[in-house]
Amino acid sequence: MRKNSWLNAKDKLRGLAASLAVTLTFGSAAAHAADLVKFYPGVMCSSDSSTTSDWRSGRMNPGLGSVDLICPIVRERIGVPFEAVVGALDQHYTQELCCSSRSANAVSGPFRFTANQCSSGTNGSPQLLVFSGPDIVYGWEYRWLQCNVPAAYSGQRSGISAYWSVEK
């Protein structure tokens, strides 16, 4: 009887730890059932500059200068709250990896943009950069994430490992 209650307590602790892990992983970007969530591998980001692609680490910058990445998002809904999250792998000791969320319509002229969100410090694991908006009001608008990735530092590359979008 005492053993059973001890096991129950252990199970509860495990459940609590699992919940905590999920909360920490997804943070404020936790999605609800009705949300339209799409996950993208970092290799979907493209660049005019020389980059490398790897299924695990994503789109990386092997060069000595920073590079700009454009990470497309397939939009399905308009007029709904929008969030995006970037898994930013920043291994540069002084520079940060910064991204903004953007949208434009098919005329390829005007565009909307958010402020930059930047990584903080150096980390061998991706840091999550969370974006809200911009709103989309016109049916032919499309979205992307615009990122600036610092140069490689002592052979350690930075880049985008993955990103995802949530249309509420």
Add this chain to the structure above:
Amino acid sequence: MAPTWIKIVPATAAALAAVVWWGHREPAAAPIERPLAAAVHHEAPPPNQETTHRDEELWRELSALKGKLDQFSVIRSEPANALPPARAPSPDLEGAREAEKTVLITLNETLEREAVDQKWRAEMDERVKGFFASAGRGTSLLGLDCRTTLCRANVQLEDAEAKASFTRRVSDLLQKGAEGYAYMDGPDDLTLEVFLTKEGHPLPAK
């Protein structure tokens, strides 16, 4: 009273007759689907003197099924483009241009209605001018008007390269949690109207 054999003999005879009739009757014919003329393979049944009527029916059924199978094979081997093509809607480009002009008018009207928040204006003045000081070749700030929650910066770009560089970096103009809108008449327009909101103030929806 009649003897017992008078009752037994007719009953036995009737039972025997029934058994004989049951053994020689035609089997209940299952409904056979009439094969399409083109689908039937005109293969003759193997010559056999003992071939019964039932065997012939079964042979016809088999031929019909083979014919249908051949039809399915033909359908599957047809190229996918034989199907009518799905028609994608074409973008309403004129509607999109009009929508952007409406956004521009709304933003300008909103700006004109706002009073001036001197503190925020000074903050943004420093921020925007600092950005243009380090913006590099071919990027000029023609004018800056900041009110309470919205700024408008008129920007002149020398060429497409300067424009590309500016649009990549334009998010640096914003305070954290703010939004921006860059208006241009088209991809070749080098004169931009850039609107910047205050932190926590999203752009007007339309």
